[in-house]
Amino acid sequence: MSQRVPRWLAAPAIAGVALLLVYPTIYLVALALTKSSLAKPLNRFTGLDNLAGAFASPAFTPSLWKSTVFAVVVAVTTTLLGLGIALLLRHRGGGFGVVGALFLLPLVTAPVLVGVAWKLLLAPVGGGLAGVFGALGLAGVNPLGHGVGALVVLMVIHVWQWTPFATLIAFAALGVVRPELLESARIDGASPWRIFTTVTWPAIAPSIWAVAVLELVIGYKVFDVLVVITAGGPGFSTSLSPFVIYQTGLRGSFDMGTAAAQTLVFGLVVGAVATVVTALRSRAVRADA
Amino acid sequence: MAFAPALAACGSDAATTALSTTAPTSGRFDGVTLKLLVNQPHVTSFRDVLAPRWTQATGGTLEVTAAPYDQLTSKQILDVQSGTGEFDVFDYFYFGLGDLVDAGALTDLTGWIDANGDKIGTSGYLKSIYDPYTLLDGKRYGLPYDGDVHILFYNAELFDRYRVTPPTTWDEYDDVAAKITTDAKGAAYGAIVSGQQVPMILGCSYINRLTGYGGNLVDANGKPELTSDASVAALTHLVEVNPVALPTPLQIGFDQANTAFLTGQGAMLDTWTDMALRAEDPTASKIAGKWGALSLPVGGANKTPRTALDAGFGLGISTATKNQEAASAFIAWATAAPQNLVTSSTAGAGIDPIRGEVLDSDGYAKVVTKAIGPIRQGLDGDPLVWPKKAGAPQLLQGLVDQIALAVNGTQTVQQSLENSQNQWDKALT
Amino acid sequence: MKARLVLFGGVAVALLPIAYLLSLALRPAGEVLNSSLLPDTVTVDNFVKVFDTVDLSTMLTNSWISAVGAAVLAVVIATPAAYFTARHVRGDRLLTILLASYCAPPIVAIIPLFFLLRYAGLTNSVAGLILVNGLAGVPVAAWLLDGFVRRIPVEIDEAAVIDGLSVAATLRKVVLPLLWPGIVAALLVTFFLSYNDFLFAVYLAVTKESQTLTVGLSLFQGDRNVQFGQQAAAGLLGVAPVYVLALAAQRYLVGGLSTGATK
Numbered sequence: 001m002s003q004r005v006p007r008w009l010a011a012p013a014i015a016g017v018a019l020l021l022v023y024p025t026i027y028l029v030a031l032a033l034t035k036s037s038l039a040k041p042l043n044r045f046t047g048l049d050n051l052a053g054a055f056a057s058p059a060f061t062p063s064l065w066k067s068t069v070f071a072v073v074v075a076v077t078t079t080l081l082g083l084g085i086a087l088l089l090r091h092r093g094g095g096f097g098v099v100g101a102l103f104l105l106p107l108v109t110a111p112v113l114v115g116v117a118w119k120l121l122l123a124p125v126g127g128g129l130a131g132v133f134g135a136l137g138l139a140g141v142n143p144l145g146h147g148v149g150a151l152v153v154l155m156v157i158h159v160w161q162w163t164p165f166a167t168l169i170a171f172a173a174l175g176v177v178r179p180e181l182l183e184s185a186r187i188d189g190a191s192p193w194r195i196f197t198t199v200t201w202p203a204i205a206p207s208i209w210a211v212a213v214l215e216l217v218i219g220y221k222v223f224d225v226l227v228v229i230t231a232g233g234p235g236f237s238t239s240l241s242p243f244v245i246y247q248t249g250l251r252g253s254f255d256m257g258t259a260a261a262q263t264l265v266f267g268l269v270v271g272a273v274a275t276v277v278t279a280l281r282s283r284a285v286r287a288d289a
Numbered sequence: 290m291a292f293a294p295a296l297a298a299c300g301s302d303a304a305t306t307a308l309s310t311t312a313p314t315s316g317r318f319d320g321v322t323l324k325l326l327v328n329q330p331h332v333t334s335f336r337d338v339l340a341p342r343w344t345q346a347t348g349g350t351l352e353v354t355a356a357p358y359d360q361l362t363s364k365q366i367l368d369v370q371s372g373t374g375e376f377d378v379f380d381y382f383y384f385g386l387g388d389l390v391d392a393g394a395l396t397d398l399t400g401w402i403d404a405n406g407d408k409i410g411t412s413g414y415l416k417s418i419y420d421p422y423t424l425l426d427g428k429r430y431g432l433p434y435d436g437d438v439h440i441l442f443y444n445a446e447l448f449d450r451y452r453v454t455p456p457t458t459w460d461e462y463d464d465v466a467a468k469i470t471t472d473a474k475g476a477a478y479g480a481i482v483s484g485q486q487v488p489m490i491l492g493c494s495y496i497n498r499l500t501g502y503g504g505n506l507v508d509a510n511g512k513p514e515l516t517s518d519a520s521v522a523a524l525t526h527l528v529e530v531n532p533v534a535l536p537t538p539l540q541i542g543f544d545q546a547n548t549a550f551l552t553g554q555g556a557m558l559d560t561w562t563d564m565a566l567r568a569e570d571p572t573a574s575k576i577a578g579k580w581g582a583l584s585l586p587v588g589g590a591n592k593t594p595r596t597a598l599d600a601g602f603g604l605g606i607s608t609a610t611k612n613q614e615a616a617s618a619f620i621a622w623a624t625a626a627p628q629n630l631v632t633s634s635t636a637g638a639g640i641d642p643i644r645g646e647v648l649d650s651d652g653y654a655k656v657v658t659k660a661i662g663p664i665r666q667g668l669d670g671d672p673l674v675w676p677k678k679a680g681a682p683q684l685l686q687g688l689v690d691q692i693a694l695a696v697n698g699t700q701t702v703q704q705s706l707e708n709s710q711n712q713w714d715k716a717l718t
Numbered sequence: 719m720k721a722r723l724v725l726f727g728g729v730a731v732a733l734l735p736i737a738y739l740l741s742l743a744l745r746p747a748g749e750v751l752n753s754s755l756l757p758d759t760v761t762v763d764n765f766v767k768v769f770d771t772v773d774l775s776t777m778l779t780n781s782w783i784s785a786v787g788a789a790v791l792a793v794v795i796a797t798p799a800a801y802f803t804a805r806h807v808r809g810d811r812l813l814t815i816l817l818a819s820y821c822a823p824p825i826v827a828i829i830p831l832f833f834l835l836r837y838a839g840l841t842n843s844v845a846g847l848i849l850v851n852g853l854a855g856v857p858v859a860a861w862l863l864d865g866f867v868r869r870i871p872v873e874i875d876e877a878a879v880i881d882g883l884s885v886a887a888t889l890r891k892v893v894l895p896l897l898w899p900g901i902v903a904a905l906l907v908t909f910f911l912s913y914n915d916f917l918f919a920v921y922l923a924v925t926k927e928s929q930t931l932t933v934g935l936s937l938f939q940g941d942r943n944v945q946f947g948q949q950a951a952a953g954l955l956g957v958a959p960v961y962v963l964a965l966a967a968q969r970y971l972v973g974g975l976s977t978g979a980t981k
Contacts, residue, residue: 005806006885013799013816013856019834020853021819027830028822039366039392041829059690085728092721096968101961102729105736108960110914112935113953116946117735120742123545124536125478125554126751128738134753145537147697160732165907169862172903172971176869207865207900213817214861221823224916228939231486234539234697236690242823249826250363251682254388260826267822274817282810285868326924329940354926357940364924371832373841375925544944548751573747 031260038254050261057248059232060262063241064269070155070240071219071273077159078219079212082166089167090174100171107164115228118157119144147237150230154238157229158222165218166211173207174200209281216277220270241266306608307397310404313614314621319348321615326365327380328602329355331435334638335380338631339623346622349615358489358600362388362682365607369394374609377616380434383422383601387679395430396606401617402429409621413644421674422603422643431603432624433643438596438672439497439559439585440663442568446579447477447556455581459501459526459588462557463533469556470533480530481555483546484538486693488685491539493599495692497559498523500673503591507676513713515688516706522589524702528695539696551576559585561600563639565660570636582660584667596667598674642668680716687712736957743950750946764947765955771948772934773926778956780923781913781931784847788912789905791852792859797901799856800863801889805875813864820857828921835922842925850918855908862907866900867893902970906963913960931956 032051035044054060089100106114121128124142133141144150177200185195223242226232232239232247239247245266249259327335332355340351354376356364362385368375370392381389389395402411411419414433422433441462443455451469456462466479473479484491496506504519514520531538535546535555543560550558551567551574558564567573568580584594604620606613622628626647632640634652641664642648648668654661676684691705700708738755743764745757752758768774799816803809824831831850832841840846870893878888894901919930931952938949 005802005809007802007806009798009885010802010806010812012795013802013812013860016795016853016856017815017819020850020856021815023834024824024827024830028826031826031829037391038363038829039370039388039394041370085725088721088725088728092725096971098965099725099729100971101964101968103732104910104964105957105961106732107910108913108964109736109739109957110932110935110953111916112932112939113739113950114735116939116949117739117742119540120750120946121735121738123540123751125549126545126552126753128741128753128755130753131755142537142540144540147699160735164732165910168906168971169865169903172899173865173869175899175971176866203869206868207862210861210865214858217817217820220821223823223825224914230540234486235694235699242825245823245825247686250828251359251686254363254366255683256826256829263822263826267818270821271818274821275814278814278817329937352926354924355937355940356924357936359940360920360936364921367828367832367921368924371829371841372836373832375842543941544939544946545751547944548946552748552751554751575748 028260028263031256032264034257036255036257036260038249038256041256046257050257051265053258054261054265057244057258057262059236059239059244059247060241062236063239063244064266066151066239067220067241067266068269068273070151070158070222071216071270074155074158074162074219075212075216075277077155078163078166078215079208081159081163082168082211083170083208085163085167086170086174089171096171100167103167104164106161107168109161111161111224112228114157114161115225118153119229122153144230145234147234150234150238154222154226154229157225158219161225162215162218166215169207169211170204173204177203206281206285209277209284213274213277213281217270217274220266220273307399308401308606308613308617310400312401312617314405314408314618315347316614316618317347318615318618321349321612322352323349323378323612323615323619324352324354324376325378325380326354326356326361326368326376328361328382329357330639331355331380331602334632334635334640338635338638339628342628342631343619343622347615347618349619351619358382359487361385365389366392366394369607369609372609374607374611376607377610377612378619379605379607380602381431381605383598383603384675384677384681384685386422386425386430386603386677387681389605390425390430391679393608396608396610396613397428398430398432398606398617399428402432405621410625410644413626413646414624415643415645415648415668417668417670417672418598418601418643421598421677422601425677431605432620433601434604434624434640435602436641436643436668437561437598437600437602438641438664438667439493439599440562440596440660440667441557441559441583441585442550442564442660443558443581443583444550444553444556444576444579445581446576447473447553448581451556455583456557456586457583459498459522459586462586463526463530466530466557467533477553478533478535478549478555479557480534481541481546481549481558482527482530482534482538483541483543483560484693484696485542486539486689488682488689489600490542491689491692491696492685493597494538494559495523495527495689496597496599496673496675497585498526498588500595500597501586501591502588503595505673507713507717511676511678511717513710513717515710515713519589519591520706521702524692524695524706526588527692528698528702531696539693553579562641562657562660562664565657566636569658580659582663584663593670594663594666595670596663596672598672678717684713684716739950739954742946743948743954745947747945747947764945764951768948768951768955771945772937772952773929774931774934774952774955776927777929777931777934778959780844780847780928781956782959784844784851784930785909785913787844787848788851788855789909791848792855792908793863793901793904795852796856796859796863796904797894797897798889799860800867801893803860803864804867805872809864813861816857816860820854824854824917828917831918832922842923842928844923844928847912847915847918847923847928847930850922851912851915852908854918855911858911859904859908862904863897863900866897870896899971902967906967909963910960913956
């Protein structure tokens with residue numbers, strides 16, 4: 001069967017990738033190996049200097065760790081939460097509906113506004129929740145004011161924003177489960193958990209794994225909300241890698257050479273972690289095929 | 290293919306074309322549209338105040354595109370460097386001057402200015418800002434447009450209620466802040482300290498204290514002075530006022546700081562002079578008629594009030610423009626006395642005087658009300674100038690990162706300043 | 719029922735910040751920091767004034783056109799690609815390559831992309847945004863669609879072969895109808911991603927005519943006295959039509975094999 005699948009189907013995607021991946025990556029490597037600023041890229045060959053410079057910046061290497069922790073935590077959380085909500089939506093019957101669409105609102109709202117809304121909600125003086133905090137005896141407390149707290153709050157905000165993505169896909173995937181199989185399993189007296197593991201999960205696994213992989217990469221690339229809410233602070237506690245790269249390349253001295261080197265290193269890290277997850281996915285998918 | 294522009298930029302150095310000395314300073318430009326890339330807060334001044342007048346005076350039109358201040362310099366560089374050349378005139382940040390010139394984005398105006406000094410009226414520009422905003426390595430790349438300094442605003446009603454007097458030194462400032470915060474028990478805070486970790490916010494808070502102590506970021510030879518006594522004192526003040534300032538300084542940007550002051554939640558705020566107009570505007574402020582303004586406090590051996598050029602903008606001509614004559618006439622016209630007077634006297638336009646006669650005028654004084662004294666004192670004096678060589682923004686960000694670590698308690702004042710001094714030494718030598 | 723109760727609670731949490739945005743949009747400038755979720759005075763001024771402060775109608779139009787175009791472009795390219803990755807023996811390799819192209823933040827890629835667009839004459843244009851966002855959306859769409867294609871039993875394809883259909887016809891007549899929920903989901907997702915894209919829009923579409931909503935909202939951030947009320951109003955005016963779109967599209971998310979071909 002698979003021999004019949006002609007390669008021209010993949011051609012447009014490959015062309016797109018060539019344009020968006022191959023060309024910029026070659027350019028990126030060239031930038032990383034030369035003295036390049038936003039104004040004057042590819043000025044002079046400097047070898048691995050930029051790479052050394054990338055690691056020398058105090059914010060960059062720790063950011064790789066922070067980004068990884070952040071991405072893994074939010075990927076797991078959003079995927080599981082999204083799946084849970086999708087199951088509840090299916091369970092209550094009816095379609096995605098008004099309720100489902102309401103769940104999509106965090107994803108649909110512009111990141112800048114998400115940042116503004118949360119920042120103002122949490123502002124210790126005058127913020128939306130300041131009254132609530134006061135009543136709980138926490139007046140003047142700013143969850144964003146301390147290192148670890150700030151990162152946790154960012155995770156919460158990201159999960160709030162990206163769970164709808166998982167919900168949407170999970171819901172669509174659940175539509176693929178054959179009702180006859182569900183019925184017969186129920187008639188056989190299987191518990192809900194058993195029904196889930198033997199009937200539902202195999203049907204939706206590929207989609208859920210796809211969601212997990214995408215949420216991971218999206219979690220790695222978090223940027224817009226960061227800039228608005230914490231600008232990388234306090235200190236460097238919320239300086240995740242994309243933010244550090246942005247500071248290097250588009251602010252500060254517009255040092256595109258170092259930013260390119262950082263991007264390559266970061267891309268490799270993301271790729272490595274993503275490969276682990278995709279390997280897990282491949283095993284799971286092949287087992288059910 | 291698409292590498293061609295890249296290769297063209299390869300190894301070429303900043304050959305900025307110079308404006309001909311015969312370029313016009315005025316004229317008719319019927320049918321010519323000039324495209325400006327400006328700082329977002331200046332949009333009103335260009336679009337609503339200057340554009341109609343320009344059309345009336347010359348027949349030409351202005352098309353104004355805005356960028357937030359933190360994207361302004363990079364967008365200007367990208368526009369020229371990529372070969373797009375969409376814009377004719379840049380409203381540029383003065384500390385991005387080095388980067389812009391390095392990118393070959395600004396036309397060298399030195400010859401033209403020298404030849405046309407009288408027509409442009411260069412002797413009328415305020416001495417405190419003319420060179421800082423336009424001069425780099427002996428050449429001039431723009432004309433000053435907006436002279437931005439900081440002064441100290443205070444809430445007179447809160448001062449009366451908690452029986453404190455306006456501070457003249459940073460020590461007094463800290464005491465006033467502590468007293469009001471303690472006595473108000475959460476109803477208000479003595480000081481609003483803006484500490485979001487970017488040069489334009491946390492940087493200003495530190496520099497306002499530094500300038501009060503008579504310190505400088507770099508000395509006359511361009512060597513960094515970040516471990517001077519003035520610098521240590523400045524950062525120490527910033528760290529020590531943290532507990533009594535509006536929570537939590539490191540998270541506070543303009544938005545929260547300004548709103549908190551205008552709603553009477555904070556008693557003192559050091560910020561731009563256009564706060565004066567907002568404070569008197571009953572639709573935006575709850576403290577109209579109940580505020581006052583002072584020059585920034587002094588400290589240590591320095592007794593003369595001194596401000597800092599915490600922002601500042603000039604108008605330059607893009608090297609990629611196709612309307613060079615209209616552009617040169619425009620920047621001369623826009624920075625002339627009548628135009629500077631009308632933009633600085635229009636509430637909401639957010640422009641400060643760049644000429645002595647405008648600074649001293651009654652029209653301007655009427656608009657800024659109580660703030661006129663400290664503004665005049667600041668702009669007539671010798672304000673601290675931020676470094677503007679290529680790469681300066683990067684150094685400032687590094688300094689701000691270290692300052693944040695000190696304010697956060699993660700690092701001592703001494704350590705933070707030493708780290709910054711080392712970073713600046715390495716970069717500036 | 720318990721499920722409904724939990725869902726209700728979930729919606730409340732999901733909506734709190736959005737409702738707060740609405741509350742911000744409905745209050746005058748001085749009341750933004752009034753320590754409360756609710757406004758003291760209600761006014762619709764912000765919704766009117768915002769059209770003067772920024773060119774909101776142009777921005778909304780640009781955002782919509784570029785997002786719709788990008789979503790369509792991405793899904794058109796990704797659908798055959800997903801069929802390939804799901805069915806072909808070496809399909810997974812393409813998936814990996816696509817993911818690789820998605821992995822790195824595009825910040826530095828702005829420069830080569832800028833050159834690319836300039837070469838094609840598409841800088842500062844909505845068409846340029848469609849191209850860039852569309853291509854950037856292909857990996858996401860392909861990964862999602864791949865999952866859906868895999869759940870369509872191979873027997874259905876084989877039955878089409880036995881019936882004498884060509885590959886293209888199989889795709890069109892047999893697979894596509896079963897894939898529909900996946901396609902709708904992929905369209906919606908790539909639409910959302912493009913609609914809210916910030917980095918590309920900010921640097922690749924700088925002029926007033928080509929600016930999108932996300933750029934417009936960032937302009938408010940650039941002001942010294944941020945007009946939160948108007949910013950919130952602008953953002954909500956951007957969200958509302960998209961919500962309507964999601965509502966309209968959601969009925970297509972149901973369905974699947976039960977509505978398709980049977981043995």
